[in-house]
Amino acid sequence: MELAIGLILGACALGAGLAMIAGIGPGIGEGNAVAKACEAIGRQPESKGSVTTTMLMGCAIAETTGLYALVIAIILIFVAPNLLVDILVNTMKSL
Amino acid sequence: MKTRRSFRLWDIFYIIMMIVPLAIGMVLQILTKPMAEGITLTGARIFFTIPMPLQDFYVTESQINSLLVTVTIFFFCLYMTHGIHERVKLKRQHFAELIVEKVDGLVNENMGEYFMGYSPFIIAMLALSAVSSLSSLIGLFPPTSDINVVGGWAILVFILITYYKMKCGPLYYLKSFTEPIALLAPINFLSEFATPISMSFRHYGNILSGTVISTLIAVGLSGLSHLVLGWLPGFLGEISWLRVGIPAVLSIYFDVFSGCLQAFIFAMLTMMNVAGAFPMDEYEKRKQRKQIKKQTT
Numbered sequence: 284m285e286l287a288i289g290l291i292l293g294a295c296a297l298g299a300g301l302a303m304i305a306g307i308g309p310g311i312g313e314g315n316a317v318a319k320a321c322e323a324i325g326r327q328p329e330s331k332g333s334v335t336t337t338m339l340m341g342c343a344i345a346e347t348t349g350l351y352a353l354v355i356a357i358i359l360i361f362v363a364p365n366l367l368v369d370i371l372v373n374t375m376k377s378l
Numbered sequence: 379m380k381t382r383r384s385f386r387l388w389d390i391f392y393i394i395m396m397i398v399p400l401a402i403g404m405v406l407q408i409l410t411k412p413m414a415e416g417i418t419l420t421g422a423r424i425f426f427t428i429p430m431p432l433q434d435f436y437v438t439e440s441q442i443n444s445l446l447v448t449v450t451i452f453f454f455c456l457y458m459t460h461g462i463h464e465r466v467k468l469k470r471q472h473f474a475e476l477i478v479e480k481v482d483g484l485v486n487e488n489m490g491e492y493f494m495g496y497s498p499f500i501i502a503m504l505a506l507s508a509v510s511s512l513s514s515l516i517g518l519f520p521p522t523s524d525i526n527v528v529g530g531w532a533i534l535v536f537i538l539i540t541y542y543k544m545k546c547g548p549l550y551y552l553k554s555f556t557e558p559i560a561l562l563a564p565i566n567f568l569s570e571f572a573t574p575i576s577m578s579f580r581h582y583g584n585i586l587s588g589t590v591i592s593t594l595i596a597v598g599l600s601g602l603s604h605l606v607l608g609w610l611p612g613f614l615g616e617i618s619w620l621r622v623g624i625p626a627v628l629s630i631y632f633d634v635f636s637g638c639l640q641a642f643i644f645a646m647l648t649m650m651n652v653a654g655a656f657p658m659d660e661y662e663k664r665k666q667r668k669q670i671k672k673q674t675t
Contacts, residue, residue, distance in 0.1 A: 343643040347576050350583035357586065361419070 284375065291367045299359040305352030312345040385461060392457035399446035403518045406442065419593045422524050440524035447509050447521065477501070488646065489653040496652070503531065504645045511585055511637025515629070522640075523585040525578060532574035535648050539573065542656040546664060550657070577647055584640045588632030596625050 320338040324331050410423060422438040429435075458474040461467060478497075481504075485497040507522060514520040521527045544551050555566045603620035 339639060340643060340646055343580065343639070346584075347580050350580055350587075353583050353587055354579055357590070361421075 284371075287371055288368055291371065292364055295359045295364050295367070299356040302352045302356045302359065306349050309346050309349035313342045316341050316345060388460060389457065392453050392460060395453040396450050396457065399449040400513070400516060400518070403443055403446045403513070404516060406439075407517060407519070419590060422519055438524070439519045440521040440527050443513060443518050444506075444510060444521035444527055447506065447513055451505050451509055485649065488649040490658075492656075492658070493649075493653055496649070500645050500649060503648060504641050507531075507581070507641035507644055508638055511641060512634065514585075514589065514633055514637075520585055520589070520637075522581060522637075523589055525582045528582045529574070529578040531644070532578035535577065535651060536574040538648075538652050539655040542652060546657055546660050550660065554657075573651060577644065581640050581644050584636055588636050592625060592629060592632055595628060596621060599624060 316338055320334050323334050327334075410425070422440040424436045424438050425442065427434045427436050458470055458477075462471055462474070466472065478501075481497050481501045482494070485494060485500055489496060510521045510527075514523075540551075543554065555563045557566065599620040600618035603618040607619050
């Protein structure tokens with residue numbers, strides 16, 4: 284029983300860590316977006332306002348995939364262990 | 379300029395009513411939070427449940443706090459528009475006009491002339507979202523870090539999008555699913571539901587990640603200060619010195635900047651999605667056709 288609970292907790296933590304590998308993608312994407320925005324502002328300093336607004340919008344949308352991974356990781360850490368342990372305990376009781 | 383006494387009394391009443399809801403939230407927080415917990419990361423606490431036929435209705439912290447935030451914004455608006463006059467008498471009128479003009483300009487730029495009636499809705503959403511996120515600065519549970527609150531707003535936006543897509547009749551709406559080719563209909567159908575999910579997850583994830591990181595840093599710094607400065611004599615060693623000031627610097631990014639930015643992005647995406655869902659050309663064409671029919675008959 285203790286072994287099974289330990290396995291559940293460890294697997295949940297590992298899964299959360301693995302899910303956050305998805306943070307690489309938005310990082311690279313946002314870096315690219317900001318680099319291009321800096322280039323654009325350097326070329327045309329008068330268009331700074333609109334370029335910054337568009338860049339922030341684009342960054343927020345590029346962030347979405349990373350945030351999906353974050354939500355999954357948070358569910359794995361805070362919600363899943365209790366749920367899975369409850370299921371385990373209930374099945375052990377019914378056996 | 380001189381103001382009458384009753385005018386000033388109303389002003390004071392509005393300001394008090396702006397502060398009272400937030401104070402009520404703080405008092406509730408102090409009364410209901412168990413003392414022994416220390417620094418913990420919990421979701422919204424459930425205050426009480428109302429039994430319902432299908433499922434129990436939970437009244438949680440996030441609902442209470444969002445109601446309190448709404449009351450605060452309501453009295454702020456009353457305060458700003460109090461004593462408004464054609465010939466400007468008070469300084470606050472300039473500020474109120476500035477806000478209204480900015481939002482009108484934003485809506486006009488992003489949605490066009492047809493949607494100008496949307497600017498009150500957009501500013502309401504902006505203010506609610508920003509003040510909800512910023513309420514974590516005074517120690518309240520931010521309602522935007524609960525997915526149920528943000529999900530409700532996203533469903534509202536989804537209903538608006540569907541309404542504007544239906545504007546040219548249900549048949550035209552159904553036809554829009556088979557846009558490039560009929561094979562892609564299931565994918566188009568799924569992407570319809572992806573909009574509210576991505577909008578709510580984006581807002582909620584950003585605020586929640588800020589909360590999680592702030593809590594982790596606070597716990598880590600208190601542990602570190604016990605390790606490094608624990609040798610100080612008496613009660614000096616018990617105070618976690620490193621937790622003074624350092625989390626506040628990080629909170630400028632995670633609470634203030636991120637909260638305001640997410641409010642702006644939520645409003646921007648609302649505007650873009652609603653304006654993009656409306657088939658303007660087709661609608662105008664149908665209107666003209668109807669007018670011609672009317673004239674001939």
